[in-house]
Amino acid sequence: MPSPDLSVLIIDENRIRASIIEDGLREAGHMRVAVIHDVNEVALTIQATMPDVIVIDLENPKRDTLEHFFSLSRAIQRPIAMFVDRSDGAMIEKAVEAGVSAYVVDGLKKERVKPILDMAISRFNAFSRLTRELEQARSELEDRKLIEQAKGILMRTRALSEADAYALLRSTAMNQNRRMVDIAQSLVTAAALLGP
Numbered sequence: 001m002p003s004p005d006l007s008v009l010i011i012d013e014n015r016i017r018a019s020i021i022e023d024g025l026r027e028a029g030h031m032r033v034a035v036i037h038d039v040n041e042v043a044l045t046i047q048a049t050m051p052d053v054i055v056i057d058l059e060n061p062k063r064d065t066l067e068h069f070f071s072l073s074r075a076i077q078r079p080i081a082m083f084v085d086r087s088d089g090a091m092i093e094k095a096v097e098a099g100v101s102a103y104v105v106d107g108l109k110k111e112r113v114k115p116i117l118d119m120a121i122s123r124f125n126a127f128s129r130l131t132r133e134l135e136q137a138r139s140e141l142e143d144r145k146l147i148e149q150a151k152g153i154l155m156r157t158r159a160l161s162e163a164d165a166y167a168l169l170r171s172t173a174m175n176q177n178r179r180m181v182d183i184a185q186s187l188v189t190a191a192a193l194l195g196p
Contacts, residue, residue, distance in 0.1 A: 007032040008117070009051035011042055017057050017108060021083075024113030025055075039065065046076055053121060057083040057108060066091055070098035079124035081116050083108045099127070143181040150184035153191045 008030055012018035018035050025033050036045050046054070054076070056069055066084075073080045081102040082095060095103040101120035104112075147169065154165035169187075173180040 005032065006030060006052040006121075007034070007049065008053045008055060009033075009046065009049060010035040010055045010057070011039060012055075012057040013037050013039060014057070014059050017059060017083075020108060020110050021055055021057060021113050024110040025117070027110070028114035028117075030114075030117075039068075042069075042072065046072075051078065053117060054078055054080045055083070055113070055117065056080060059085050066094070070094050070100070073098045073100050077128075079117075079121045081120040099124075101127070143184075146181055146188060147184045150187040153187055157191075 008025055010018050010021050010025075010033065012021065012035065015037060018037065022033055022035055034045075034049055034051065036042065054073075058065060058069075069082070077099075079101045080099070081104070082100050083104045084091075085106055087103070087105045092103055092105075101124040102116050104116055107116075147166075150169055151162060151165040154160050154168060155162060158165075158168075160168065169180055169183055173183045176183065
């Protein structure tokens with residue numbers, strides 16, 4: 001479960017609504033809470049304070065304001081919980097695409113703030129983990145393709161079997177104390193420079 005020692009930034013032009021969120025967080029044990037009411041200074045404040053979590057409350061969100069916050073959420077890579085009074089399917093879809101971890105329509109109540117914040121953090125962490133795993137899988141696939149390409153070059157130029165080409169790549173990597181994919185990359189680059 002998320003730690004109460006997290007720093008939380010509340011962005012809300014409406015001071016009364018901001019105090020509801022702040023009270024809910026403080027009652028839940030979050031003491032490092034900052035509030036800004038001027039949405040024009042959001043980027044500078046985020047950069048200066050580097051909060052762990054951001055809570056945005058937009059009473060009557062305009063499309064431009066939402067777009068601004070969505071582009072901001074893509075850039076900052078932090079859990080974001082967003083409260084709005086009204087929304088539509090397109091806005092919800094854009095919020096999800098932008099990485100907003102919790103998008104709550106017409107649900108601003110002091111007692112709901114903590115569970116929504118916890119859920120936003122958990123969703124953000126799960127999404128981040130999936131993104132890292134996907135990136136790792138892509139990288140491993142690219143490495144395999146490169147090794148296959150290098151094996152093909154060795155099989156053609158040195159008349160080796162697939163197993164022997166793989167063994168040669170592997171032993172060269174071990175002898176040079178390098179990764180096999182690095183040896184494969186060097187071989188593919190050299191073959192491209194030398195031509196057909």
